[in-house]
Each structure stands twice: as C-alpha cells, then as structure tokens.
Amino acid sequence: MDSTGSVSAVESALDRLAKQRNDLEELWAARKLRLDLCLRLRLFERDALEVSSQLEMWSEELQHSELTRDIAKAEQYLRLHNESVSQMQNTTYQVLQQGQELVQVFENSGICVMADAQYNAQTRVQVLLEFLHDREMELEDLAEMKRVKLEQCIQLGQFQNDANQVISWIRNGESMLMASFTIPNSLADAELLKKEHEQFQVAIEKTHTSAVQVKHRADALIGGNHYDPQSIKDISEEVTKRWQQLVTCAEERHKLVTASLNFYKTAEQVCSVLDSLEREYRRDEDWCSTGQPNVDKATAISQLINKHQEQKEAFLKACTLARRTAETFLKYTTRSLQFYNYPNTSSNHEQRVKGILEKLLNQENKVLEHWTHRKKRLDQCQQFVLFERSAKQAIEWIHDTGECYLTTHATNLGNNVEETESLLREHNEFKGTAKETRERVKLLIQLADSLVEKGHAHAASIKHWVAAVDNRYKDFSSRMEQYRQQLEETLGIQEEESEKKELSIDRNSDPSLEAKVKEAAAKELKELNEEKRRSARRKEFIMAELLQTERTYVKDLETCINCFLNDMRSSNNVPPALHGKEEVIFGNMEEIYNFHNSIFLKELEKYETMPEDVGHCFVTWAQKFDMYVHYCKNKPESNSLLVQHGGGYYEDLQKKHKVEHPIAAYLIKPVQRITKYQLLLKDLQSCCQEGQGEIKDGLDVMLNVPKKANDAMHLSLLEGCDISADKLGEVVLQDAFSVWDPKQLIRKGRDRHIFLFEMYLLFTKEVKDSAGKVKYIYKNKLMTSELGVTEHMEGDECKFAVWTGRAPIISDYRIVLRASSLETKQLWVKKLREVIQETYFSGALPLSLPKSPAKLKTHSQRSSRDLEECNSLEESVENLDRNSLTSFGSGNTTDSDKTGAQPEMTWVVSDYTAASTSELSVTKGQQVEVVEVCLSRPDYCLVRMPAREQAAAAVVVATSGGEPAQPQPLEGLVPLSVLKQPPQPQQRGSPQRTARGQQQQQQQLEQDQLTGEFHVACYHSISNYTVAQLPRNHADNLSPKNWSLITPRRLLSTSREYCRLRFEHRAGLAIIE
Missing domain, CATH: 1.20.900.10 (Dbl homology (DH) domain)
Structure with missing residues (x-):
C-alpha cells in the first residue's frame, strides 16, 4: 500500500502523459493530413498548370496544320495527329482523374483548407477541373477540325489521282483517234475505219464511266463542305473539259465515218443502177408488137410510159443523194483535217471525190439522153397504137355497120314511090352517121401524113393501115354513092356536085381539117384535159x-x-481610195x-x-x-x-x-x-x-x-469564243432571245443572241462599239450531245427551256428562252431536237426500218430491180448504225422525263399523218411513249403522246385567249419505220411475281441495315430508286422508319447497281450523289 501516494501520482502522470501524447498524436495526424492535402493540392495545381501549358502548345500546333496533296504524307500527318490527340486525351484524363480523387478526399476528410486568400482547396480544384475540361473540349473541337481537314486532304489527293487517271485515259483515247485517223479512199477503207471506231467506242466506255464518277465525286466533296472547293471545281472542270474535247473528236470521227460510208455506198449503188439503166435504154424494143395477150396495147404502153417517167425521177433523185453525201463527206473531211491541224492535203481526197462525181455526172447525162430517146420511142409507139386502134375502129365500122347496111339495102329500090322515098330518107340518115367515120378517116390520113413526114419509127405500118382504111372506105363510099344514084334515078332526081362529095375523103375538102387533126391528136394521144393543157x-x-x-x-x-x-x-485614173x-x-x-x-x-x-x-x-x-x-x-x-x-x-x-x-x-x-x-x-x-x-x-x-x-x-461578228469558227461548223440557226439563267442571283431576262451549231449551242451578248458597229461577245456554250429541251412553259407560248444532264425536277436547273414569236420558237425546238437526235452520243441505236413494198417490175429488166434498190438508198443512208455512248448528261430527253415511274420513250424520226381513227399523227423530233407492239399489225406499234405536252398545249391556248381546239387523240398506232428506238413487247409481271419482288426488296433493305452502309438500288430505263439503308451516324434522327420504300412500277431491266448517296435532313429528301 502506497501510503505516500507516489504510485498514484506516477500513474496519474503517466495517464496524463499518455493522454497528452494521444492528443498530440491526433494533432500531428490532423496536421499531417492537412499537410498531405496541401501537398496534393499543390501537386495537382502544378500538374494542372503543366497540362494547361501542354494544351496551349497543342492548341498552337492544331491551329497551324500543314496540308498536302501527297496521299502518303497526308496519311502520315493524320496518323501522327491521331496519336497526338490520343496522348493529349490520356494526359488530360489522368489530371482530371487526379483532381476528381482529390475533391473526393477533401469531401471525405471534412478539412477545409484555404488554397489562397480567395478560394478554399475544393473550390480551387473544381475551378481547375472546369478549366481543364473546357480547354480539352476546345482542343478536341480543334483536333476534330484538323482531322476532318486531313481526311479531306487525303480525299482531295485521291480525287486528284482519280482525275489524273481519267485524264490519262482521255489522252489515250485522243491518241487512239489520232493514230487511227485517215481519210477513206474507198468503201473498204470506210468499213475498216468504222470497225476501228467501234473498237474505240468500246475502249472509252470505262473512261466515260470514270469521268462521270469524277464529276459526281466532285459534287459530293463540295457538298460535304470541303476546305478547298475551288480546287475540286477546277479539277472537275478540267476533266469535264478534256472529256468534252474527246467527245468532240469522237463526234467528228463518227460523222466522218458515217459520211464516208454513205458516200461510197451510195455512189457505188447509183453508178451500178445507171449502168444497168444505160444498157436497158440502149436496147431496141418494139413495145407495139411484143404486147401480152388479153392486154390492151394502149394501156400497157401508157403504163410503160408512166413507169419510165418514175424511173427518171428515181435515178435523178438518186444522183442528187449521191452528190449530197459527197458534199457531207467533203465537209467532214475538211473539218477533220483542220481539227488535227493536218497540212492542206485535202485536195487529193477532194479530187478523188470530184472524179467520182464527174463520172457520175457523165453517166447521168448519158442515161438522161438515152432516157429521152427511149421516151420518144415510147411516145411513138403510143401514137401508133392509138392510130392503129382508130384505124381498126374505122374498118370495123365499115365492116359491121356499113357493109350490113349495103347488104340489106343495095338490091332494094322499093316497090313504089313511097317506099323508094322512104329508102332515100333512110339512106340520107345513115349517110349522116357515115360522115362521122368520114371525118375520122380524114383525120387519120392527115395524121398519118404528119407522122410519116416526121420520120416515125412505124412509118411503114402507118402507111399500110392508111392504105387499108383508104381503100376500104373508098370502096364503101363508092357503093354508097351507087345506091344513092339508083334511088334518085328511080325517083327521077337530078344529082348535084355537092352531094357527090358528101362522103368524099378529099384532104383539101375541109379547110378546118388541120385544127381538127390537132384537136383529135391532143384528145386521143395526149389525153389532157383543159386544166392540164393550161398547166x-x-x-x-x-x-x-x-x-x-x-x-x-x-x-x-x-x-x-x-x-x-x-x-x-x-x-491609171482609179481614185486612190479605190485602188486595189x-x-x-x-x-x-x-x-x-x-x-x-x-x-x-x-x-x-x-x-x-x-x-x-x-x-x-x-x-x-x-x-x-x-x-x-x-x-x-x-x-x-x-x-x-x-x-x-x-x-x-x-x-x-x-x-x-x-x-x-x-x-x-x-x-x-x-x-x-x-x-x-x-x-x-x-x-x-x-x-x-x-x-x-x-x-x-x-x-x-x-x-x-x-x-x-x-x-x-x-x-463574222462573234468575238471571244474559245473555239475557232471553222471548228464550229455551219450555223443551223441563229436569232435573238430573252434568256433567264438559274445561276444568276437576280432572276431577270437578259438579251442574248444564240447560235445553234451541230455540236454546240452558243450564247452571246450583242454590243455596239463607239462607231455603232454591232458585235457578239461570247458568254458560254452547251454541247448538243448533253442537251435536253422542254417545249412548253406555263404562262407564255413563246418560251421554251434547255438543260443538260437529267431532266430537271424543278425549274431552277433550266435555262429559259423566250423567242420573238411562236413560229420562231417552234422552229428552234424542231431543229434542236433534230440536232440532238443526230448526235452520236445522244441516245440508243436507231430502229432498222422495214423495207418498203416492192414495186411492179418485169423479170426481164434487172435495172428496174436496181432502181428499186436505189429508191431505198436515202433510207439506208439516214439509218446507218450510229453506235451510242452515253455522255455526261446521261442521255438526251425532253421534259417528259421526270422522277418517279417513267414510261419507255422514243423519238419520231419522220412525219406521219394518221390514215384512220385508230392511228396517230406525229411529227419528226417528237417524243412518244411506247405502249405495246400491235400483234394484229406487226409493222405498227401503239404509242401515247405525253400528257405533259397535251396539258401544256391546253395551258398555252387558255393563256393566249384562243378557242379550245378539237382534242387530239392521246394514243394511236404509228408505223415502226417512223420511230427511232425499237420498242420491245412489254412483259407484265404476275401478282405473285410482283409480291415476290417486293419481298426480296424488303429482305435487301433489312440486310443492308445490318451492314451500316447507305446505298440506293437504281433500275435502268425507269429512273426509280429504292432506298436501302441510312448512314450509321445518322441512325438517331434519320431512322428508316421515317422513310418510305420507293419501288419501280415497271422493271425493264433486272440489272441493279449501287451508288453512294448523300442524305440531307430537310423536307425528307434523299439527294443522289
């Protein structure tokens, strides 16, 4: 027992020390935590400042990007950029993560530490976090912009490479044309050149497809807000320009090939026909004696004369056709030589062609001379046959009527005075009838003298017939005279001299005989009525x-x-101003x-x-x-x-x-x-x-x-055109118009003078210089191979429109022209359609026209058959194969081409007038919808006029205040020979097949949705589209549920190809790239 209490005191002291130590340790731990938090705060501030400095450096780096068209370098820059952005994001993420953890620690510790005199630690960290986050977001935006630019840089490089490749192919095409250029000297050369040109066409098909893809790719890049749209536009325009140059070369070559084939084929056939005709016309034939039995000679010879006349018109027209094809051939020969800058070597080819034409002219003159001689002989045969018929008629009348009268009356003088007087009266009446025969005999004799005097080919036969008629009639008239005298003697009547000559055929007895001869000849031989004679x-x-x-x-x-x-x-007295x-x-x-x-x-x-x-x-x-x-x-x-x-x-x-x-x-x-x-x-x-x-x-x-x-x-007043006048060719039409161009910001009509050539439509502006002289300043041009025409514009009958590419859905893509009159507009629309239709790159192959029915011909005349072949020359020349190659504009159509289901359209190549109510009248240059081929009439097909033209015409009539015209049938039959594109019988699918097709399309839609790609199925000939998938990055706001599936009403082709589309979320439109 501690009486003094020292142990207790020590223990108390120890307890107190322990408590104080614990308190001190707690204070130390709290201080240490505070110090740690302060240290972490400062470390975070340091890291944040370092990252902030790095972000500033990255910001400067992102703002100074190096762009190149070298694809390898651009891809390297993009890879480095992506690595740098990834590093930046990782570094920033680590600092932001550190800051977030620090804020969490402060919140959990409950310690409030002042970062400075204004902010505590948590606020300071939050401010830094927000600053870094905002800065990171800004840099990510900059990084995205740079990434897009670098990707666009790669795209531009790829686009440039693709364009260069296409230009290289175009150069190869030009080289092929240059290497194969020659002026055909014969039909064999022309056919060889045609074969080479067909091979060239096949070779540039891929080039054309690639050129179109370059153009579409350029539109897509520009539409995608590319950083350098001007360069893309320049590259695209360069490809377009080079392609158009190649098209121009190909057009010229095609026309040269076609013209040479036309000329040599036509010249060869025409010369052959002329040779045959010359041999035929030289043959001596007597058509009077070689007539067929049971056929009237006069009718047969009249038919021969008509046929002979038709032959003349046919071979003259054939010769004209040969000369026209020669002119066309020489024209394109000269243009081709100028186009390739060849020296003036056309004289040899021109002389060769002129030599063929000279030979043709000589043959034509010979044939025409022989034709005239043969025509004269035919006319003489006709004269003789008609003369012979008249002579036979006179002899037959004497034999049948005159002899019958004399036989029944010659011995009958009457039993009494009354009977004799009655017989005399009857005789006088019959004598009046006989006078008509007398007049005819007189005319025959007079006509015979005239024909023999002119050296008629049948003079001997004419003399024979005249002698026969003369002798027979003289015998008849003398017996008639004897019978009369007997009757008069019985009655005791004195005869008079005038009565003796009543049936005489004295050629001088009638002073008006010459006029009667001419009148009868005109009536019987020429058979012309009064109107024809006047004509x-x-x-x-x-x-x-x-x-x-x-x-x-x-x-x-x-x-x-x-x-x-x-x-x-x-x-030597010429005024100086006139000298020279x-x-x-x-x-x-x-x-x-x-x-x-x-x-x-x-x-x-x-x-x-x-x-x-x-x-x-x-x-x-x-x-x-x-x-x-x-x-x-x-x-x-x-x-x-x-x-x-x-x-x-x-x-x-x-x-x-x-x-x-x-x-x-x-x-x-x-x-x-x-x-x-x-x-x-x-x-x-x-x-x-x-x-x-x-x-x-x-x-x-x-x-x-x-x-x-x-x-x-x-x-001659045209200035500033980038094509020389000799390469433009001949002017088809030129006139002044008011023009509305959709590319102009201010839509107002501008006065323009427009020239139409075979290959170009030129727009110029008329200006006057200080002296008041007019000149035309070139503005722009359109190629006819890419041109389309819209004939009717609502509100003004004098307006029409032209456009290139596909038929425009809205008027913003059409150039509207207003002519000075309706007649001018109609002429221009007609000529534009003809020029477009004749262009090599404009459409499908022409229809092979059926041969016309064979004309009447004899088996003995080969030349007649040759001439019928010659009659079809013009058709064959116009319808030589013109191989098609679609141009940039994807064909030439009229305003009937719209989006949605389209009918099968074709061109009318010649005018046709309906012959019955079931047929339809059409004019050259129109477009019609082919409905079906007529099974009952294989040479005809059922076509329909586009309702657009009918409605537009009605609008024009209504707006002009005119009376409504009688409605024209919307559809009817027309011959296949007047249509350009051969219509195919339509195969209409069954309901089961249609349902199965829709199911397959839906399955294709679902399959494409899984791929994340965005395609469109394009069915050829009917430009209808089936939307198949949307872009993955637009899946949220452009769900396929919001879009309807568009399917073709008719599928004329089962082949389907895919092309990229660009989607814009405005008015629910899918825009085709």
Missing part, C-alpha cells in the same frame, strides 16, 4: 422565162466585168459569171422540154451557189465603198462604154437573181403535181442561199 402551157412559159432571163443575166454580168472591172484593173479594191467592190462576180456562162446556162437548156425536172439542175449544182453567200456577205462593204468614193469614177466609165445602167444596178444583179430563181421555182411548183420532180428541193436550195449569207454575216 403545161404555163410550165413552158415559165421555163422559157427562166432561160431567157438566165441569158440576160449572163450578158449583164459580162457587161459589168468588161466595162467596169477590167477597165478598173487596166486604168476590186475584190471589195465586185466581190467574186467573175466566179459567178464563169459558173453561169460555162455550166449553169447550158445545164438549164437541157431541161427546156422537161420543166418539171429543172429542180434537179439546181440541186445538182447546189454547192456552187455557196459562192453567192460570199458575194452577199461582201455586199454591204461594197455598197459603203461605192457610195463614199466611187460615184464620179464609175459614172465616167458608164458614159465611156455607153452602158445602159449604172454600176450599182449591175452589182445588185446576183442578189436579185437568187430572188428571181425563188419566184420562178415557186411558180413552177404551183404548176406541177405534188412530189413530181425536184422542184421543191431546188427551191429549198435557193431559199437557203440568203439564209446562209445572213448566218455568215452574224457569225
């Missing part, structure tokens, strides 16, 4: 005027050249004079007796009349120079040579002559049967001369 006389009068005015025209040209031009060349200006004043008048004096006047004289065929003369020499284009084009400058400086000088020359008219009257003669030709040919056309000869074709040649001159004058 024939008028044709002769017009032909006489044509020849007379032609001679006067040649004489006037000669006067102008001798008295004005030659004197100006040799004189002969070509300006007189143009090519000497060339015109030489042509008319040496060739054309002589050619016209050949047709003096065949005025209905004179149109062939104008068609034959049509190319020569192009010299008037140069003259008319030069005329304004000639007039200006003559008015300013030539007055007194040429008046002195007029007085010196005592010329009737001033020089201006002579210089206008060529212009007036073209107009005179037009008037005379129009008058001649009104006198001829429709379709007879080539009067209309000749008139077209003359009407085309001033048009060509006007077109050439306007084309």
Whole structure:
C-alpha cells in the first residue's frame, strides 16, 4: 500500500502523459493530413498548370496544320495527329482523374483548407477541373477540325489521282483517234475505219464511266463542305473539259465515218443502177408488137410510159443523194483535217471525190439522153397504137355497120314511090352517121401524113393501115354513092356536085381539117384535159422565162466585168481610195459569171422540154451557189465603198462604154437573181403535181442561199469564243432571245443572241462599239450531245427551256428562252431536237426500218430491180448504225422525263399523218411513249403522246385567249419505220411475281441495315430508286422508319447497281450523289 501516494501520482502522470501524447498524436495526424492535402493540392495545381501549358502548345500546333496533296504524307500527318490527340486525351484524363480523387478526399476528410486568400482547396480544384475540361473540349473541337481537314486532304489527293487517271485515259483515247485517223479512199477503207471506231467506242466506255464518277465525286466533296472547293471545281472542270474535247473528236470521227460510208455506198449503188439503166435504154424494143395477150396495147404502153417517167425521177433523185453525201463527206473531211491541224492535203481526197462525181455526172447525162430517146420511142409507139386502134375502129365500122347496111339495102329500090322515098330518107340518115367515120378517116390520113413526114419509127405500118382504111372506105363510099344514084334515078332526081362529095375523103375538102387533126391528136394521144393543157402551157412559159432571163443575166454580168472591172484593173485614173479594191467592190462576180456562162446556162437548156425536172439542175449544182453567200456577205462593204468614193469614177466609165445602167444596178444583179430563181421555182411548183420532180428541193436550195449569207454575216461578228469558227461548223440557226439563267442571283431576262451549231449551242451578248458597229461577245456554250429541251412553259407560248444532264425536277436547273414569236420558237425546238437526235452520243441505236413494198417490175429488166434498190438508198443512208455512248448528261430527253415511274420513250424520226381513227399523227423530233407492239399489225406499234405536252398545249391556248381546239387523240398506232428506238413487247409481271419482288426488296433493305452502309438500288430505263439503308451516324434522327420504300412500277431491266448517296435532313429528301 502506497501510503505516500507516489504510485498514484506516477500513474496519474503517466495517464496524463499518455493522454497528452494521444492528443498530440491526433494533432500531428490532423496536421499531417492537412499537410498531405496541401501537398496534393499543390501537386495537382502544378500538374494542372503543366497540362494547361501542354494544351496551349497543342492548341498552337492544331491551329497551324500543314496540308498536302501527297496521299502518303497526308496519311502520315493524320496518323501522327491521331496519336497526338490520343496522348493529349490520356494526359488530360489522368489530371482530371487526379483532381476528381482529390475533391473526393477533401469531401471525405471534412478539412477545409484555404488554397489562397480567395478560394478554399475544393473550390480551387473544381475551378481547375472546369478549366481543364473546357480547354480539352476546345482542343478536341480543334483536333476534330484538323482531322476532318486531313481526311479531306487525303480525299482531295485521291480525287486528284482519280482525275489524273481519267485524264490519262482521255489522252489515250485522243491518241487512239489520232493514230487511227485517215481519210477513206474507198468503201473498204470506210468499213475498216468504222470497225476501228467501234473498237474505240468500246475502249472509252470505262473512261466515260470514270469521268462521270469524277464529276459526281466532285459534287459530293463540295457538298460535304470541303476546305478547298475551288480546287475540286477546277479539277472537275478540267476533266469535264478534256472529256468534252474527246467527245468532240469522237463526234467528228463518227460523222466522218458515217459520211464516208454513205458516200461510197451510195455512189457505188447509183453508178451500178445507171449502168444497168444505160444498157436497158440502149436496147431496141418494139413495145407495139411484143404486147401480152388479153392486154390492151394502149394501156400497157401508157403504163410503160408512166413507169419510165418514175424511173427518171428515181435515178435523178438518186444522183442528187449521191452528190449530197459527197458534199457531207467533203465537209467532214475538211473539218477533220483542220481539227488535227493536218497540212492542206485535202485536195487529193477532194479530187478523188470530184472524179467520182464527174463520172457520175457523165453517166447521168448519158442515161438522161438515152432516157429521152427511149421516151420518144415510147411516145411513138403510143401514137401508133392509138392510130392503129382508130384505124381498126374505122374498118370495123365499115365492116359491121356499113357493109350490113349495103347488104340489106343495095338490091332494094322499093316497090313504089313511097317506099323508094322512104329508102332515100333512110339512106340520107345513115349517110349522116357515115360522115362521122368520114371525118375520122380524114383525120387519120392527115395524121398519118404528119407522122410519116416526121420520120416515125412505124412509118411503114402507118402507111399500110392508111392504105387499108383508104381503100376500104373508098370502096364503101363508092357503093354508097351507087345506091344513092339508083334511088334518085328511080325517083327521077337530078344529082348535084355537092352531094357527090358528101362522103368524099378529099384532104383539101375541109379547110378546118388541120385544127381538127390537132384537136383529135391532143384528145386521143395526149389525153389532157383543159386544166392540164393550161398547166403545161404555163410550165413552158415559165421555163422559157427562166432561160431567157438566165441569158440576160449572163450578158449583164459580162457587161459589168468588161466595162467596169477590167477597165478598173487596166486604168491609171482609179481614185486612190479605190485602188486595189476590186475584190471589195465586185466581190467574186467573175466566179459567178464563169459558173453561169460555162455550166449553169447550158445545164438549164437541157431541161427546156422537161420543166418539171429543172429542180434537179439546181440541186445538182447546189454547192456552187455557196459562192453567192460570199458575194452577199461582201455586199454591204461594197455598197459603203461605192457610195463614199466611187460615184464620179464609175459614172465616167458608164458614159465611156455607153452602158445602159449604172454600176450599182449591175452589182445588185446576183442578189436579185437568187430572188428571181425563188419566184420562178415557186411558180413552177404551183404548176406541177405534188412530189413530181425536184422542184421543191431546188427551191429549198435557193431559199437557203440568203439564209446562209445572213448566218455568215452574224457569225463574222462573234468575238471571244474559245473555239475557232471553222471548228464550229455551219450555223443551223441563229436569232435573238430573252434568256433567264438559274445561276444568276437576280432572276431577270437578259438579251442574248444564240447560235445553234451541230455540236454546240452558243450564247452571246450583242454590243455596239463607239462607231455603232454591232458585235457578239461570247458568254458560254452547251454541247448538243448533253442537251435536253422542254417545249412548253406555263404562262407564255413563246418560251421554251434547255438543260443538260437529267431532266430537271424543278425549274431552277433550266435555262429559259423566250423567242420573238411562236413560229420562231417552234422552229428552234424542231431543229434542236433534230440536232440532238443526230448526235452520236445522244441516245440508243436507231430502229432498222422495214423495207418498203416492192414495186411492179418485169423479170426481164434487172435495172428496174436496181432502181428499186436505189429508191431505198436515202433510207439506208439516214439509218446507218450510229453506235451510242452515253455522255455526261446521261442521255438526251425532253421534259417528259421526270422522277418517279417513267414510261419507255422514243423519238419520231419522220412525219406521219394518221390514215384512220385508230392511228396517230406525229411529227419528226417528237417524243412518244411506247405502249405495246400491235400483234394484229406487226409493222405498227401503239404509242401515247405525253400528257405533259397535251396539258401544256391546253395551258398555252387558255393563256393566249384562243378557242379550245378539237382534242387530239392521246394514243394511236404509228408505223415502226417512223420511230427511232425499237420498242420491245412489254412483259407484265404476275401478282405473285410482283409480291415476290417486293419481298426480296424488303429482305435487301433489312440486310443492308445490318451492314451500316447507305446505298440506293437504281433500275435502268425507269429512273426509280429504292432506298436501302441510312448512314450509321445518322441512325438517331434519320431512322428508316421515317422513310418510305420507293419501288419501280415497271422493271425493264433486272440489272441493279449501287451508288453512294448523300442524305440531307430537310423536307425528307434523299439527294443522289
């Protein structure tokens, strides 16, 4: 027992020390925790500041990205960028994770530590976390932008490589065309060139597909907000430009191939036909004696004459066709040589073609000469047959009627006076009937004398028949006279001299006999009614005027050249302003004079007796009349120079040579002559049967001369075009329009002068310089191979539209043109469609037309068969295969092409007028919907007019205030021969097949949804689309449930290909890339 309490004190002290130690340890632990938290706070602040500094560095790095078109480098940059972004995200994530843990520790410890005088530790950490998070988000946005740019950089590089590859293929195509270029010298060469061209077409099919893909890819990149849209546009335009150049080369080559084949085939066939005709016409035949039994000779010979006339028209038209194909061949030969910048070696080819044409002309003249001789012999045979028939009729009347009368009356003089007087009265009545035969016999004798005198081929037979008729009639008339005398003697009547001659056939007894002969000949031999005679006389009068005015025209040209031009060349008194200006004043008048004096006047004289065929003369020499284009084009400058400086000088020359008219009257003669030709040919056309000869074709040649001159004058004012005038070709049409271009921000009509060529549609702006001279500034052009036409525009009958590519759904993609009149608009729409239809790259293969029914022919005449083959030359020339190759625009269609289900459309290649209520009238250049082939009439098919055109026409009538026209049938039968694309019988699927097809499409949809790809199934010929899948990254807001499945109503092709689409979530539209 501790009495002193020391143990207790020690224990108490120990307890107190232990307690104090525990308190101290708690204080130390709390302090240590606080110090640890402060240390971690400072460490976090340090790390946060370091990361913040790194983020700033990354920010600067992200903002200064290096872009390249080198795909390898771009992919390396993208890989480094992705690694850098991953490192940044990891570093930032670690710091953010550290901060989150520190905040959790502070919250769990309940210790409040002041980070500085303003914020405690938790607030400080939260501020830093928010700062780092925000900064990270900003950098991630920058990193995403850089990543997108780098990916676009790779895409641009790939696009550039693809474009370069396509351009390389295009160069290869151009090289193929260049290497295979040659001017065919024969039909074999032309066929070989055609074969090579077909191989070329197959070779560039892939190039065309790739070029289209480049264009679509460019649109997709630009639509995807690419950082360098201008470069993409430049690359795409370069590919488009190069492809269009290749298309132009291919078009030129195709036209050269086609033209050469046309010419050599036509020339060969026409020459063969002319050879056969010449041999046939040289044969001596007597059609009077070789007639078929039971066939009237007059009718048979009349048919031969008609057939002979048809043969002439046929071989003349065939010769015209050969010359036209030669002109086309030479035109494309010259253009091809210019296109490839070949030296002027066309003279050899031109001479070869002209040599063939010269041979053809000589053959034609020989055949025409033999034809005329044969026609004369046929006419003589017809004259003889009609003469023979008349002679037989006279003899038959004498035998049947006259002899019967004499036989029954010759011995009967009557039993009393009354009977004798009755017999005399009967005799006088019969004598009146016999006078008609007397007149016919007189006419026959007179006609026989005329025919024999002219050297008729059947003169001997005519004399024989005349002698037979004369002797028979004289015997009959003498017996009639004897019987009369017996009757009169019985009655005691004195005979008179006049009565003796009542049945005489004295050729001088009738002073009007010549007129009667002519009248009877005209009636029986020519069988012309009064109207035809008037028409024939008028044709002769017009032909006489044509020849007379032609001679006067040649004489006037000669006067102008001798008295004005030659004197100006040799004189020393020419005013300085006129010195050396002969070509300006007189143009090519000497060339015109030489042509008319040496060739054309002589050619016209050949047709003096065949005025209905004179149109062939104008068609034959049509190319020569192009010299008037140069003259008319030069005329304004000639007039200006003559008015300013030539007055007194040429008046002195007029007085010196005592010329009737001033020089201006002579210089206008060529212009007036073209107009005179037009008037005379129009008058001649009104006198001829429709379709007879080539009067209309000749008139077209003359009407085309001033048009060509006007077109050439306007084309000479064109400036700034990137294609030379010689490569543009001939102007098809040119006129002024108001144009609305959808690309302009301000939609207002602009005045434009538009030129239509075979391959281009040029837009120009008319301006005037300081002197008031008009010129046309080039604006832009469209290729006809890519062109489509919309004929009817609501609200204005004079408006129409053109566009390229697919048929536009909305008007924002069409160039609207307004013509000055409805007639101008209709002419342009027609010509545009014809040009588009004739373009090599514009559509499907043409329809092989059925041969026309064979004409009547004899087995003995091979030339007749040849001539029928010649009649089909024009069809075969127009329908040579033009191999198709779809252009950038995916074919040329009209405004009937819309999205959704489309009918099978085809072109009308020639006019057709309905012959019955079940048929449909169509015009060349129209589009129609093929419904089905007519089973009961295999050569016909049922077509339907697009309802669009019907509705638009109704709108035009309504808006113009016109009376509603009688409704035209919407559908009907037309011949297959007037359609371009061969319609196929439609195979309509059964309901089971349709259901099965829809089920397969739904299965395809579900399958594609699993792939995460986005495709569209495109069914050819019916541009209907089936949406198959949406992009995976748009699955939230663009669910397939929100989109309807669009399926074709008809599937004309079962082949299906996939193409990428771009989706835009606006108005529920899927936009095709």
